[in-house]
Amino acid sequence: MRTLVVFGMAVAMSLGFSSVALGQTPRQPHAGELALGIRRLGMTGSVLYVAAHPDDENTRLLAWLAGGRGLRAGYLSMTRGDGGQNLIGTEQDELLGLIRTHELLAARRVDGAEQMFTRARDFGFSKSADETLRIWGHDAVLADVVLAIRRFQPDVIVTRFTTKPPNHGHHTASAILAEEAFAAAADPSRFPEQLGALKPWKADRLLNNVSTWNLKPDADMSAYLKADVGGYEPLLGRSWGEVAAESRSQHKSQGFGVASERGTLLEYFTPLAGTRPKSELFEGLELTWRRWGGTEKVIQAIDAAESGFDPRAPHLSVPALLRVHEAISALPDDNPWKALKLRETEALVAACAGLFLEARAAEAAAVPGAQVTLSLVALNRSPAALRLVGVTLPGGESVAVGSELTGDRPFTLSRPVTLPADARISTPYWLREPVSGGLYTLAEQDRALTGRPEGEPALAVTFVYELGGKRFTGVRPVVYVWTDPVRGELSRAFEIAPAITATLERDVLMFPNGAPRSVAVVLAAGQANASGKVRLEVPRGWRAEPAEVPFQLAARGDEHTVRFQLTPPKGASERARLRVVVDNGGRSESWRVRTVTHEHIPPLSVRQPSEAALVPVSLTTKVRRVGYIPGPGDRVAESLAAVGYEVTLLPEERLASEKLERFEAILVGVRAFNANPRLSLHRERLLRYVEGGGRLVVQYNTNSRVGPLTAFVGPYPLEIGRERVTDETAAMTPVNPREPLLSAPNRLGPADFEGWVQERGLYFASKWDEHYQPVFSMRDPGEEPLQGGLLVTRHGKGTFIYTGISFFRQLPAGVPGAYRLLANLLAR
Structure with missing residues (x-):
């Protein structure tokens, strides 16, 4: 019996909604989305959109590409938008970048595209591409753009901006890097360290999406290629302009809410490199399975699944989708679309069966070595015959089940698991190392995540089930779920936290005129019965009183504020640094936690060493x-x-x-x-x-x-x-x-x-x-x-x-x- 893998986000990916945050259970698509997902199985074209920041992307184009054309669409943003301004809160720098990362993921969940990044930091407005590329590091960011192209394998690459100033230097640099990467990604001698699982990739064409916002209404656009991206999709009851407006309005920290558009919406393009179409965006490109020989059975199976889909009974499409899967499986392994379309098909099989899989933790976070109770649910919400074979818990323990899932009756399992004593503390992977310069530094074990919106989940559970005579594997990240009396059911990613966090009230402590000041440290317990001592490590000549403060916190989640009197040396004028150290159970650690909470994104936590700058003035x-x-x-x-x-x-x-x-x-x-x-x-x-x-x-x-x-x-x-x-x-x-x-x-x-x-x-x-x-x-x-x-x-x-x-x-x-x-x- 063949085992098929359904990844946690694959249900969404099959419909283009591929940017599900780790803290969210994938949404069950409705019948109209399922129909679009089956139609999309027949498309094998992809477009990568390249720009500099969150909110630079053209959501009208992305929504139309992913939804209207059924193509795989992606947005590569050079930065996470750290250097912008914030209309909804006081977060700046890396915390603002975290907000804008999740606003991009929210936008992609609406318009159906996928989200990628480079390691470049948004260091603020730049007036030249030369300055931008010098601060970022030209070769390092070019390598990341090449990596994105080799992973995504686009047929068409589209730039938002041109290489001609004047413009924001980040904008111009994004266009320069896209043009260079268009050639470099196809050259095996460029960045050969990426090759192995990845292969060189040659996109067919590079286009620029002409900006029209600053043109006069009567501007002559006859020299450009054009595409009407404003069509209406009756399966959704929406036009792509309406979808695009909802997507763009996710950029709330930038105040980018926009009105819906309906009717004809023209986008314009100019060819830059590769094949140069003369009249139509995809002129000369075959974007279906017909681009490869030996795919007739795949095409026939998809056509049959699409024509036979009944929106009132999606489960009846499971046999047809399994035939699609069988036909795709027979293709050569070197077909670049085989693996992706298998995942999309597997996700549609699960979605048509109305399968719900979830793994919940009893608490939002736990410390390394702690025991966590997981509650698992598997529910078949359709008449399809489906059997749960077993589950694999974090740590590798397998639990045999062998139960039929029928009658809309859920299978539930509550099981404690013990976290590894050396489990990594949860924090955004690009913020794990100190932040400085123009490029995020990644820890050695995080480098494979380069360009990903988020890291791996702290815990995940694997469900194994049989449907239609085949065995599937569904992976779900562990989440914590609670009910808000106003907003209803909410969820967030389960996290691994330190036993004690010691968070300073400010990142920067000012010392006017040499006067001592009180320094507050908020201690928060990640486990029950947390006790120890907290102290300040200060530079030579600085004096912290008392030298240490004992503490005892009875319950997990308890907080206690301790205060130190910190005195600078006489005549101090140089900036220095302070670290808060907690001595607990024979271990010395330094952790702070900063939280980001806004209603339009999941709750987010950043855990880093607890340090502050000391600034005499x-x-x-x-x-x-x-x-x-x-x-x-x-x-x-x-x-x-x-x-x-x-x-x-x-x-x-x-x-x-x-x-x-x-x-x-x-x-x-x-x-x-x-x-x-x-x-x-x-x-x-x-x-x-x-x-x-x-x-x-x-x-x-x-x-x-x-x-x-x-x-x-x-x-x-x-x-x-x-x-x-x-x-x-x-x-x-x-x-x-x-x-x-x-x-x-x-x-x-x-x-x-x-x-x-x-x-x-x-x-x-x-x-x-x-x-x-x-x-x-x-x-x-x-x-x-x-x-x-x-x-x-x-x-x-x-x-x-x-x-x-x-x-x-x-x-x-x-x-x-x-x-x-x-x-x-x-x-x-």
Whole structure:
């Protein structure tokens, strides 16, 4: 009896919905999706879309390729979007990249494409491909693009961007790398270390998907290939424009919700390399089984399965699908589509039988060496004859079952399993090693995961069952399931956690003027009866008191906060690092946990060594009471509070009643007017505050054709543009050296502009009234100086300031000069 393998995600893959997150049980497709999946079995073409970031992909095209044409479609994003901005929370850098990774997976579950990455980091806006490729490492990222092509084996590669500047350097670099990889993937002398299980792969053609968003409505597009991607699929009751809009709207952290489109939707293309079609996107390509000889039986079997499908009784298609499987199995092993189409067929067999397989853990996480109770369910929800042979538990234990699954009665099994004492702690594989530079560093045992959206599940269970005279194997990752009183049943991936995590309140600890500070450490128990001692490992000359703190946590999940007094050495000026160490049961470990929770993605955890930067800063603050009008996704308020300011949050609903005069300064968060247009209702009140002697500092907002800024609080006309300085080392030249903001209360010098991260600033003012005075002139290499990054004007008895300087990045990163500059802006 032949054994067939049904992978955990294969049900979704058969329909194109291939990006199921580890923490989710694959969704049972409905009859319309099953019909599309059977139709898709006859297609053997693939298209790989290449761009730079999450949200760069053309979801209209991907939805049409995967759904309308039944092709295998994939999106290769160079980065995970770490360097972007966040409209839904305060996460930045790698945590934002984790959010955007899962937003891409959510998008792919909607549009049916598959998701891939390289190891490149999004280090922020870049103005040249040369800079991007230098920071990323040209050859390393090219190797990853070649690896993706050799794995995916596309017939057609499509770039979102062109190799011609001006453009975001990441965008241009993605096009350059795609063109180079198009040739390199086919060359066995390039990156030969990838070869073995993989073979060189030559795609037929390379196309560019022409961007039309900035073209005039009457632009002449006759020179381009075109495709109408807006068809309607009655089996789904939706057009591909509607599917695409839902997919694109998964990019919630970027504020990319869009309206549905219906009717004709034209996409345009220009050939770049390989075969050059003249009139149609796939001209000259055979994208069905007819591209290979000896496939007549496969074609006949698929046609029979498609014509015989009954949406009211999908289980009746199981015999026909098994005949499809038999015909595909007879093909030579070197057919590049054989293995994939076998998996798709196997998944459709299970889906048509209504088979439900699940493995749940009794808790969300457990520590290495612990015992975990698993609850297994196998349920046949159709009249198909199906027999559960057995299950294989984590660790390899096989449990014989030999039970018929009939009558919609579930088979259940509860069994404890013991985790290996040396089990790896769960964390995203690309964040396991320290993050620095332009490329994620992968641990040796994770390198095979290069480009994958997620790592392997912590635990998995294998179900073996017989259906239609054949034996199948279904693998399910272990999940934890709970019920939320509002959202209903939810699930997340089961994880392996440390016995104790010791998480610092901040990644960066500021020490103004050599003063000691209290450092809080949150201890959380991963197991019951956790006890030991926690201590701080500090650099020479630093003093932590007490030297250690004993603790005892009775129950798993208990938390306790301990505090240390940390004193820098006299005259300390250099940045240093601290590590929290837990001595527990004869072992010394250092783990922190950071969690990401948003309703549109599964709960996520990042576990890394518990460390923080120690940053001495000479800082004079002339004001203490600061009101903060929050914008989306910044940590400026908490950063100010950490150096001694008394910060009061002023959300829009509080502005109307708050006595503003009690604040010595008011600071407006990034993009506050973009995120909440109602703030404009308080314009006059804020300006009266300034007239009466207050100080109002507004951080950057955006203004574009897509998202125009309809209201602004400045007392005089000011136009925000898209200008920015991306070189974080750019010289900050005073426009007027006698400007008071440069000398009081902190005298600023060149050292204050060293050690900045990612950029100097963004969304500078492009035009302004003569009442405003620019403070700095700065520029990126080869460009004209910009003076719109910091503008100041008197208004009545007070002062108004607009700044595009990226305090929202610099303060959380612990840049001393940024604290000193902002203190000057806030001082009266």
